[in-house]
Amino acid sequence: MALIKIIRDVRLGAKTLLLHKLRSLLTMLGVVFGVASVIAMLAVGEGASREALDRIRMLGSTNIMLESVKPTDTPDDRGQRTRVLDYGLRYEDERRIREHLDHVQRTAPVKEVRRSAWLGERNKELRVVGTTWAWFELVPRPIIAGRILGERDMDRTSNVVVLTEHGARRLLATEQSIGSRIRIVDGYYEVIGIVQNEEASGETQIPDSRVDAYIPLPVARERFTDFDVRITAGSIERERGELHRIIVQVDDEDNVETTAAAIQRMLELNHPNGDFTVQVPLQLLRQREEQQRIWNWTLASVAGISLLVGGIGIMNIMLASVTERTREIGVRRAIGAKKRQIVSQFLIETLLLAGIGGLVGIAVGPLLADRIESLSGIPTIVPTWAIALSVGISMTVGVVFGLYPAARAANLDPIVALRHE
Amino acid sequence: MTTQLTDTVTPQPPPTATRAQAASGPAAGDDGRPAPGSPVIVLEDVHKHYPMGDQVVRALAGVTLEVRRAQFWAIMGPSGSGKSTMLNLLGCLDRPTSGRYVLNGHDVSDMTDDQLSEIRLRELGFIFQSFNLIPQLTVQENIELPLYYQGWSAAASRERAQQTAERVGLGDRLGHRPAELSGGQQQRVAVARALASDPQVLLADEPTGNLDTATGQRMMQLLSDLNTQGKTIILVTHEAEIARWAHGQIHMRDGKIERIEGNG
Ligand SMILES: Nc1ncnc2c1ncn2[C@@H]1O[C@H](COP(=O)(O)OP(=O)(O)OP(=O)(O)O)[C@@H](O)[C@H]1O
Numbered sequence: 217m218a219l220i221k222i223i224r225d226v227r228l229g230a231k232t233l234l235l236h237k238l239r240s241l242l243t244m245l246g247v248v249f250g251v252a253s254v255i256a257m258l259a260v261g262e263g264a265s266r267e268a269l270d271r272i273r274m275l276g277s278t279n280i281m282l283e284s285v286k287p288t289d290t291p292d293d294r295g296q297r298t299r300v301l302d303y304g305l306r307y308e309d310e311r312r313i314r315e316h317l318d319h320v321q322r323t324a325p326v327k328e329v330r331r332s333a334w335l336g337e338r339n340k341e342l343r344v345v346g347t348t349w350a351w352f353e354l355v356p357r358p359i360i361a362g363r364i365l366g367e368r369d370m371d372r373t374s375n376v377v378v379l380t381e382h383g384a385r386r387l388l389a390t391e392q393s394i395g396s397r398i399r400i401v402d403g404y405y406e407v408i409g410i411v412q413n414e415e416a417s418g419e420t421q422i423p424d425s426r427v428d429a430y431i432p433l434p435v436a437r438e439r440f441t442d443f444d445v446r447i448t449a450g451s452i453e454r455e456r457g458e459l460h461r462i463i464v465q466v467d468d469e470d471n472v473e474t475t476a477a478a479i480q481r482m483l484e485l486n487h488p489n490g491d492f493t494v495q496v497p498l499q500l501l502r503q504r505e506e507q508q509r510i511w512n513w514t515l516a517s518v519a520g521i522s523l524l525v526g527g528i529g530i531m532n533i534m535l536a537s538v539t540e541r542t543r544e545i546g547v548r549r550a551i552g553a554k555k556r557q558i559v560s561q562f563l564i565e566t567l568l569l570a571g572i573g574g575l576v577g578i579a580v581g582p583l584l585a586d587r588i589e590s591l592s593g594i595p596t597i598v599p600t601w602a603i604a605l606s607v608g609i610s611m612t613v614g615v616v617f618g619l620y621p622a623a624r625a626a627n628l629d630p631i632v633a634l635r636h637e
Numbered sequence: 638m639t640t641q642l643t644d645t646v647t648p649q650p651p652p653t654a655t656r657a658q659a660a661s662g663p664a665a666g667d668d669g670r671p672a673p674g675s676p677v678i679v680l681e682d683v684h685k686h687y688p689m690g691d692q693v694v695r696a697l698a699g700v701t702l703e704v705r706r707a708q709f710w711a712i713m714g715p716s717g718s719g720k721s722t723m724l725n726l727l728g729c730l731d732r733p734t735s736g737r738y739v740l741n742g743h744d745v746s747d748m749t750d751d752q753l754s755e756i757r758l759r760e761l762g763f764i765f766q767s768f769n770l771i772p773q774l775t776v777q778e779n780i781e782l783p784l785y786y787q788g789w790s791a792a793a794s795r796e797r798a799q800q801t802a803e804r805v806g807l808g809d810r811l812g813h814r815p816a817e818l819s820g821g822q823q824q825r826v827a828v829a830r831a832l833a834s835d836p837q838v839l840l841a842d843e844p845t846g847n848l849d850t851a852t853g854q855r856m857m858q859l860l861s862d863l864n865t866q867g868k869t870i871i872l873v874t875h876e877a878e879i880a881r882w883a884h885g886q887i888h889m890r891d892g893k894i895e896r897i898e899g900n901g
Pocket residue numbers: 687688689694695696714715716717718719720721722723
């Protein structure tokens with residue numbers, strides 16, 4: 217029964233609004249644009265944050281990244297070009313971290329070199345990473361062909377190589393290349409597999425973004441030693457470095473930060489010159505999330521302001537409508553309408569304006585987001601909660617901005633209203 | 638102190654009288670109409686004052702009046718004499734500053750706004766000088782308004798509107814908008830709307846004010862017929878021509894009843 221009455225009231229309200237089609241349409245437009253821009257803005261925000269967060273997540277939220285850093289030159293180094301610059305993370309650091317810290321589950325030590333490589337006639341300089349099988353647990357990527365390094369390869373004599381997609385492309389290797397041999401400098405390595413790797417993007421460094429090939433760490437140590445000679449701008453730089461990077465996996469996100477601090481302290485003891493950095497992807501993640509939240513709210517407030525403008529538009533029209541229909545209100549009151557019945561009559565009309573405007577806005581919003589995506593390339597994602605939020609907001613706009621005109625209508629003195637010209 | 642406005646031929650109180658004089662008891666009318674019944678409207682020393690700056694306008698300055706079922710009164714008097722104020726009070730659109738008003742057994746003097754709305758809805762029908770139909774609604778929907786506020790079902794109220802429209806001779810105009818009707822027809826719709834929920838009392842403020850003479854006469858014929866069928870009617874008018882249709886005339890001056898003619 218109540219439902220039938222509501223339907224009747226809504227139909228009546230709609231009929232009244234249809235009397236002034238253009239005016240109702242223009243009034244609704246305010247809400248349409250408001251809601252559509254709220255949705256589009258949130259979609260842009262959500263898209264941007266999703267992408268950045270995905271990137272960071274690729275680093276692993278339970279991982280800690282340690283990197284060797286070349287210490288800045290001290291003045292007396294300048295004169296002694298022949299001296300060997302010895303810096304960076306050591307095998308010993310990796311062992312200590314693995315063995316002495318409670319929450320550390322795995323570590324992947326990384327030795328990185330650039331060397332010339334041949335596959336048949338094809339010759340390219342490759343970025344070769346010497347690491348352990350743990351790498352593939354910490355930086356899991358789909359295997360395209362063959363297999364990845366296993367425990368059995370952790371031996372000085374296991375001359376095998378796993379190419380990344382990137383490296384395979386450079387050497388023109390395909391799935392058929394599994395089993396064939398690659399020459400790196402003067403050693404031969406059997407290709408046992410090809411794995412995907414992630415491309416770098418933005419400020420986030422991904423561990424495998426520019427890696428071409430993986431070989432077992434013991435082999436890399438044996439073949440390439442810890443010494444490196446670089447000839448730059450006519451001078452020769454001799455460097456000694458054991459590991460370039462260590463990825464540490466912690467058992468639980470909750471222990472990441474304390475473990476990172478423990479590693480920092482541990483390394484500081486043996487590296488007083490600070491030739492390392494400790495990066496916690498989780499912290500990056502948190503910072504990004506926080507930034508994103510602020511950014512989202514900024515976007516949403518901008519869109520909210522346009523909704524506010526839409527709401528004021530509605531209020532303006534409804535006030536005009538109340539003035540225009542003062543007589544009608546007087547007649548209805550004289551016939552016996554109660555104040556709250558007048559309130560609900562006008563409120564239904566504003567809610568219809570806001571509600572229909574909101575629905576159209578919900579339809580237009582994602583289209584707008586698509587348009588932004590195709591024009592600017594910024595990825596957009598329309599979150600479901602944004603739709604729900606918009607419905608809520610447009611209804612709230614209807615109530616908030618409709619209540620005052622409706623109350624004004626209801627509080628008219630019927631005698632005065634009836635005399636209104 | 639209740640003034641009986643019943644029978645006897647035009648008791649003519651002195652012009653200075655503040656209220657009509659008590660007459661003899663109720664009796665059958667002398668014109669074959671049904672005998673006037675129980676009191677529907679009782680006003681006891683009703684005042685309505687409007688504050689105007691530091692002065693007070695006494696729009697009604699002590700009115701005592703009794704109107705019985707199926708009477709037909711015309712309120713007359715010079716401009717500013719308080720006719721409209723009186724009708725607004727009778728119509729429960731306003732509350733008296735002091736005094737008592739009982740409508741059909743309900744003491745209206747201290748009712749809340751919602752209670753007054755309810756009384757208007759159940760007991761009263763209004764007819765205005767400028768028709769006051771709602772322009773965006775059809776004739777049908779205009780007539781249905783009181784039924785809508787009484788919560789009638791759509792089907793029942795459609796049927797009642799149809800019947801009522803036929804009663805005022807507009808059964809074939811239900812789908813029209815007010816703007817498509819002549820003044821006389823619009824006023825008939827207004828009468829139908831006032832009749833729709835079958836109230837006991839019809840109140841009309843200058844119902845013929847916007848009609849030409851012939852149309853006005855037809856309107857009065859309609860009201861007269863309704864009165865014959867048992868409605869209590871009180872109308873305000875300037876015109877003696879119109880006032881003659883009523884069975885009694887209440888003359889007002891300076892917010893008081895100056896003189897009563899006829900017996901309603
Ligand atoms: N809302 C009000 N505020 C102040 N004074 C009012 C108000 N309504 C009526 N009055 C005053 O009360 C007095 C009676 O007014 P009312 O409208 O009842 O006269 P009336 O007999 O209907 O006159 P008319 O024939 O011109 O319609 C007038 O002096 C008028 O100015």
